[in-house]
Amino acid sequence: xxxxxxxxxxxxxxxxxxxxxxxxxxxxxxxxxxxxxxxxxxxxxxxxxxxxxxxxxxxxxxxxxxxxxxxxxxxxxxxxxxxxxxxxxxxxxxxxxxxxxxxxxxxxxxxxxxxxxxxxxxxxxxxxxxxxxxxxxxxxxxxxxxxxxxxxxxxxxxxxxxxxxxxxxxxxxxxxxxxxxxxxxxxxxxxxxxxxxxxxxxxxxxxxxxxxxxxxxxxxxxxxxxxxxxxxxxxxxxxxxxxxxxxxxxxxxxxxxxxxxxxxxxxxxxxxxxxxxxxxxxxxxxxxxxxx
Amino acid sequence: xxxxxxxxxxxxxxxxxxxxxxxxxxxxxxxxxxxxxxxxxxxxxxxxxxxxxxxxxxxxxxxxxxxxxxxxxxxxxxxxxxxxxxxxxxxxxxxxxxxxxxxxxxxxxxxxxxxxxxxxxxxxxxxxxxxxxxxxxxxxxxxxxxxxxxxxxxxxxxxxxxxxxxxxxxxxxxxxxxxxxxxxxxxxxxxxxxxxxxxxxxxxxxxxxxxxxxxxxxxxxxxxxxxxxxxxxxxxxxxxxxxxxxxxxxxxxxxxxxxxxxxxxxxxxxxxxxxxxxxxxxxxxxxxxxxxxxxxxxxxxxxxxxxxxxxxxxxxxxxxxxxxxxxxxxxxxxxxxxxxxxxxxxxxxxxxxxxxxxxxxxxxxxxxxxxxxxxxxxxxxxxxxxxxxxxxxxx
Numbered sequence: 001x002x003x004x005x006x007x008x009x010x011x012x013x014x015x016x017x018x019x020x021x022x023x024x025x026x027x028x029x030x031x032x033x034x035x036x037x038x039x040x041x042x043x044x045x046x047x048x049x050x051x052x053x054x055x056x057x058x059x060x061x062x063x064x065x066x067x068x069x070x071x072x073x074x075x076x077x078x079x080x081x082x083x084x085x086x087x088x089x090x091x092x093x094x095x096x097x098x099x100x101x102x103x104x105x106x107x108x109x110x111x112x113x114x115x116x117x118x119x120x121x122x123x124x125x126x127x128x129x130x131x132x133x134x135x136x137x138x139x140x141x142x143x144x145x146x147x148x149x150x151x152x153x154x155x156x157x158x159x160x161x162x163x164x165x166x167x168x169x170x171x172x173x174x175x176x177x178x179x180x181x182x183x184x185x186x187x188x189x190x191x192x193x194x195x196x197x198x199x200x201x202x203x204x205x206x207x208x209x210x211x212x213x214x215x216x217x218x219x220x221x222x223x224x225x226x227x228x229x230x231x232x233x234x235x236x237x238x239x240x241x242x243x244x245x246x247x248x249x250x251x252x253x254x255x256x257x258x259x260x261x262x263x264x265x266x267x268x269x270x271x272x273x274x275x276x277x278x279x280x281x282x283x284x285x286x287x288x289x290x291x292x
Numbered sequence: 293x294x295x296x297x298x299x300x301x302x303x304x305x306x307x308x309x310x311x312x313x314x315x316x317x318x319x320x321x322x323x324x325x326x327x328x329x330x331x332x333x334x335x336x337x338x339x340x341x342x343x344x345x346x347x348x349x350x351x352x353x354x355x356x357x358x359x360x361x362x363x364x365x366x367x368x369x370x371x372x373x374x375x376x377x378x379x380x381x382x383x384x385x386x387x388x389x390x391x392x393x394x395x396x397x398x399x400x401x402x403x404x405x406x407x408x409x410x411x412x413x414x415x416x417x418x419x420x421x422x423x424x425x426x427x428x429x430x431x432x433x434x435x436x437x438x439x440x441x442x443x444x445x446x447x448x449x450x451x452x453x454x455x456x457x458x459x460x461x462x463x464x465x466x467x468x469x470x471x472x473x474x475x476x477x478x479x480x481x482x483x484x485x486x487x488x489x490x491x492x493x494x495x496x497x498x499x500x501x502x503x504x505x506x507x508x509x510x511x512x513x514x515x516x517x518x519x520x521x522x523x524x525x526x527x528x529x530x531x532x533x534x535x536x537x538x539x540x541x542x543x544x545x546x547x548x549x550x551x552x553x554x555x556x557x558x559x560x561x562x563x564x565x566x567x568x569x570x571x572x573x574x575x576x577x578x579x580x581x582x583x584x585x586x587x588x589x590x591x592x593x594x595x596x597x598x599x600x601x602x603x604x605x606x607x608x609x610x611x612x613x614x615x616x617x618x619x620x621x622x623x624x625x626x627x628x629x630x631x632x633x634x635x636x637x638x639x640x641x642x643x644x645x646x647x648x649x650x651x652x653x654x655x656x657x658x659x660x661x662x663x664x665x666x667x668x669x670x671x672x673x674x675x676x677x678x679x680x681x682x683x684x685x686x687x
Contacts, residue, residue, distance in 0.1 A: 003492060003509045012537075016504035124525055126532075126558040133536040142536035215501045216528045216558055224499055259505030264496035265468055267505070 005260065008138040013256040015139055019149045021252020023207055026152040027225055028232035029159055029244040030203030035233065036176040036241070037196040038094050040101040044085075045204050045229055046222030047112035052078050052205025053212040053221065054120060060127050060212075067129050067213045071151060074209040075202040082201025086194045094193060109226070116219035126216035148210035155206050156245060159199070163241060172196055204229075231271060235278055250274075321362040322620065324349075324607075325384035326394040329401065332372025337599045338397040341420055342367060343592050344603025345394060347584075348611070350591075358611050359618070366390055372397075374404035381408040391620050394607060395436075397599070399423035399471065406436050415613075415622045415629065419606025420599060422571075423470060427648040435622060437629050438649040439606045439641065440598075443471050444478025446569040447519045449656035449668040450545035451479060453567075455486035457679060459516035459542060463492035465506065465530075466521035475521035475547045491515050500526060503533045510539060517543045524549030528558050535562055535684045542680035543567060545656070551598075556659060563659045565681040567667070570655055572598035572638050576672055581637045598638075605638035 031045045042048075055074040059065045065073075089108065093101040130143040163169040174182040175192045183189045207225070211217070232251050236243025251271060258270035326345065329338030345365050352363045366388055370377035377396050384390050385408065395418030396405050402421035409416040410433050418426075419439040427438050451462065462483045466476035473495070483490050491513045494506055507530075510518070518541040520530055527549040534544070549555055550568025574585040574596065584604065588596040596604075610625075613632055617624040633651070634641040640651035656668035658677050667677040 003513055005509075006512065009508050009512060012508045013505045016502070016508075020502060124528060124554060124558060126528065128558075128560050128562075131532060131535055131562065133538070135538075140537045142533070145536070215532070216525060218525070255502070256505050260508065263494050264500060264503070264506045265494075268497055 009260065010257075012139050013260045014253065015141060016145070017253035017256035018249060019142070019145045019252070020255070021249035022149045022152040022156070023210060023248075024228055024232050024251050025245045025248025026156050027204055027207035028229040028236075028248050029156060029241060030200035030207075031226075031229040032233045032236070032241055032244045033159075033172070033196050033203070034200040037172055038090070038101075038193055039098065040090060040094060040105065041098065041230070042090075042197075042200065043102060043105040043226055044109040044112060045200070046224065046226035047109045047116070048078060048082065048201045048222070049204040049208035049211070049225050050116060050217070050219060050222035051081065051112065052208030053217045054116065054208075055205065056209035056212045057125050057127060057217060060129070061125075067127050067209070068147065068151070071206055071209045075206045078205030079198040079202040082198040083194050085201070086197035090197055091190065091193060109223070113219050113222065120219060122218055122220075124216045124218050127213050129213055142214075144213045148214055151206070151210055155203070159203065160241065168192075168195065231275055234275060237282075319361075321364040322358050322392065323364050323366050323388070323390045324392045324394055324610075325366045325381075325388060325390035327368050327370040327377045327380035327384070327396045327401075327405065329372040329397045330367075330369035332370075334372040334397050334401075337420075337597070338372065340597045340599040341397050341603035343588070344419075344596070344600040344605075345607050347588055347591060347600075348604045348607035352608075352611055358614055359620070363611070365394075370396060370401060372401070374401045377401045377405045378408055381405045385409075385412045385414060392610065392614070392625075394610065395419055395421060399426060402426055402436075406433055409435055413622050415610070415625050417606045417610040417629070419602040423474060424648070427646050432646050435626055435647075437609075437643055437647040439609065439638065439652065440571050440602050441649060441652045441654045442478075443474035444481065445654045446475045446521070446547040447479035447545065448482045449569060449654060450517060450519055450543060450567050451482040451486055451488060453656065453668055453677060453679075454517045454543050455488055457542075459488065461489050461491045461513070461515045462517045462519060463510050463513065463515035463541070464490060464519045464521070465493070465510070466495050467498055467500075467523060467526055468495040469498055469523075472521040472523070472547065476519075479519040479521065488517070496526070501529050503530050504537065507533055507537045507539050511537060515541050517541055518545070520544070520546045522546045522549055524552060524555070527555065531559055531562060531566065538684060540681065540683055544681060545569065550659075551657065551664065556662060556664075561687050562684070564661075564687045565658065565678055567656055567658050567677070568664065570598060570657060571652075572601045573655065573657065573664075573666060574601075575666065575674065576639070576655065578637050578639055579635055584637045601638045605636035605641070608636060609634055609641050 031042055034040055034042045052074045055077050056067055056070040059070040060067045093104050133140045133142045163173055171187045171192050174187055175189055179189050232247035233244055235250055236247030254274055255267045255271055258267040328342050349363050349365050352358055357363055368380045370380055393409055393414045393416045395402055395416050397420050399421045402418045403426050415435045417437045422440050422443050424442045464476050464479045466472040480490050492510050527546040545567035547569050551570040556563045612634060613625050613628040616628040639653055642651035644650055655666050655672055657664040658667045660678055666672055666674045
């Protein structure tokens with residue numbers, strides 16, 4: 001075809017890449033937290049994100065709330081759901097072999113998606129809010145994606161502050177470094193697990209709430225986010241929280257640039273090739289990245 | 293739950309019928325067998341097709357049945373999976389010994405089931421299979437008949453309208469799946485035929501939600517027409533991002549999804565001016581269409597979709613061929629189906645020697661003032677298209 005790629009076009013997709021990358025980072029941070037602390041790969045992460053998106057949708061369409069005001073609500077609701085899931089199911093597999101936790105969370109994932117289909121139907125729903133974009137020089141920046149970006153950055157920054165500065169955050173990091181030593185030091189490890197799972201679910205839900213304003217939602221929207229989050233934390237080093245931020249931005253940029261220079265179809269291929277390359281060169285990224 | 297109950301009843305009925313010493317021919321009702329997607333991914337659409345069959349059964353019986361006998365459908369649920377449908381058609385033919393067969397829902401299920409009906413030399417009118425390869429496969433299938441327009445025809449109208457208005461360039465994008473690829477190939481073909489230049493073509497994976505890079509490229513070639521071979525989710529995502537990135541071709545059309553009321557509900561005024569392709573609308577001036585629409589709504593409590601109408605029309609086409617053949621014999625019915633030219637509530641029926649649909653016309657609509665109105669072909673158009681599409685800020 002006769003598409004000539006200009007610097008403006010590259011700039012445009014780099015902007016898009018950074019905007020979506022921040023969102024990837026925020027969602028993936030939730031998965032990284034849960035994995036870091038509990039060694040549980042939460043396959044239900046995407047479906048939790050989907051539920052967060054529905055909370056926002058119903059608050060917007062039912063009560064007429066501003067969708068951005070619903071983000072903390074959605075995160076709080078899903079924090080509670082996460083805590084309940086951890087209390088009833090996930091705690092059983094924390095010290096079990098990784099396959100058990102995969103199977104359990106996979107089961108939760110299927111159950112959540114099917115329950116959502118029953119409860120909400122498979123119909124596509126969208127929040128028509130802020131569909132405009134603003135123009136900066138030669139670039140068009142989507143309003144809803146830009147606000148999602150700001151939220152994602154803010155939430156991610158708050159999460160880091162929480163982990164670095166608060167007592168509970170330190171307890172979470174201590175548990176992720178060594179559960180036994182943490183326990184000896186008087187940290188209530190099972191409480192930390194509960195809160196971490198809640199936080200992970202809340203981060204997913206926040207992502208879902210923001211996505212609900214950007215694209216239309218349906219019960220099966222989550223699974224792709226499980227994969228993307230997984231990709232991000234492996235790229236950044238599993239259990240390594242700043243790594244999630246780096247991995248998220250990297251994935252966003254790679255996807256967009258691959259779509260621009262190759263085709264949209266190949267962008268996923270390139271993203272997963274990148275994963276393979278990272279695993280070949282830095283296999284320690286997976287499972288052993290325990291430094292925070 | 294409800295369907296499994298229904299199936300159990302149907303099963304019991306068919307077992308009873310098979311056990312009865314009726315020499316299948318000549319007496320008792322004519323039993324037509326079909327496997328439909330009553331649960332699973334296609335449930336919503338398969339159910340509409342089922343209702344089309346049911347209404348056809350009722351209408352035929354109200355007019356004295358077929359060949360002087362009552363008509364009765366035997367329907368099983370294939371759960372939207374081709375493998376199950378294969379088993380069910382095998383059962384319908386060998387165990388239930390039904391008198392005639394009607395097609396299932398969707399191209400993949402029809403493709404698989406056609407192997408069974410061919411093996412037993414049973415005629416199968418397939419009202420909801422739009423993929424050309426099913427009918428043009430080597431060796432050619434002899435007993436399968438198409439009712440709806442093929443995938444390749446979905447974008448013909450958009451290109452034709454554009455060409456008539458002096459537009460020169462087309463961009464084609466599609467989801468990378470069987471149907472959408474065929475629709476995109478059809479769009480490129482029509483563009484070439486009408487002398488338009490295809491300046492951009494790209495496929496995207498199923499489930500794609502971020503079209504920034506694709507649209508950035510598309511914007512740089514500034515096409516007059518954008519033909520998007522979509523399903524529903526991607527049509528919505530693409531449209532929203534076109535607005536965000538201010539991509540504004542003079543005409544923009546989608547294949548599937550654009551015809552659903554949800555398309556407008558989701559996009560609101562941003563759906564205005566968008567063109568879409570459809571197999572059927574209840575507003576089309578086909579004989580009996582209005583009555584069909586009213587009766588259907590009364591009987592089933594909701595409006596019919598094109599799946600309902602195609603199911604209904606497909607069943608009547610088969611019945612007409614049986615009537616003309618004066619027999620249920622597959623070869624005699626086949627001969628009549630090949631010769632038949634019929635005007636139905638779904639549009640025209642006429643097939644080539646492979647059973648491939650030639651006469652049925654796709655129609656193009658445009659969203660105008662919260663309603664979709666038919667704008668192509670000219671002889672069926674309710675109004676003229678609003679052309680060209682204004683900037684996003686003026687919709």
